[in-house]
Amino acid sequence: AAMASTPRHHTRFDLDASAPATIRVVTPLHDAPRADQRAGISFAEFSADGALLATMCESMPHALWIWRVASMRLAAVIQTLRPVRACCWSPVESALAFATASPTLYVWKENNGCHLYDIPSPTVAATALVWNPNGGSLAILSKGVFSIAYITE
Numbered sequence: 001a002a003m004a005s006t007p008r009h010h011t012r013f014d015l016d017a018s019a020p021a022t023i024r025v026v027t028p029l030h031d032a033p034r035a036d037q038r039a040g041i042s043f044a045e046f047s048a049d050g051a052l053l054a055t056m057c058e059s060m061p062h063a064l065w066i067w068r069v070a071s072m073r074l075a076a077v078i079q080t081l082r083p084v085r086a087c088c089w090s091p092v093e094s095a096l097a098f099a100t101a102s103p104t105l106y107v108w109k110e111n112n113g114c115h116l117y118d119i120p121s122p123t124v125a126a127t128a129l130v131w132n133p134n135g136g137s138l139a140i141l142s143k144g145v146f147s148i149a150y151i152t153e
Helices: none
Strands: 009-011 041-046 052-057 063-068 073-079 086-089 095-099 104-109 113-118 128-131 137-142 145-150
Touching (some): 063 095, 073 104, 086 128, 095 128
Antiparallel strands (some): 041 052, 052 063, 063 073, 086 095, 095 104, 104 113, 128 137, 137 145
């Protein structure tokens, strides 16, 4: 199934320095075996130009942390309602695509904020994302099905 290239709506995430932000933390079950407890960084990937690094911590699956590599400073924290299930950078620009096992694809760019795209099939709950090497499309993988998104802006 092909996706519409028009964003559902555009959201800009800005830093609110007047109050500390609260990041949702998932606490492990006390009776869970130690090997089953989530801890540490589960995702770390550089942007195509190496200027940005996206990370995700297992205990904070609702937050993506984006760092400016040269200054070692935080560029953005993106917090979602559902845990992030898949995330990857475009191979040709600093555009971070991510999904939360819902019928929505998110694409973040530092100067443009986040665009949200509807995945046309309600049965596609993304578990992995794969960019086309030319950066013009993205495969959205789900259990037993996939969609191709053509990102045009």
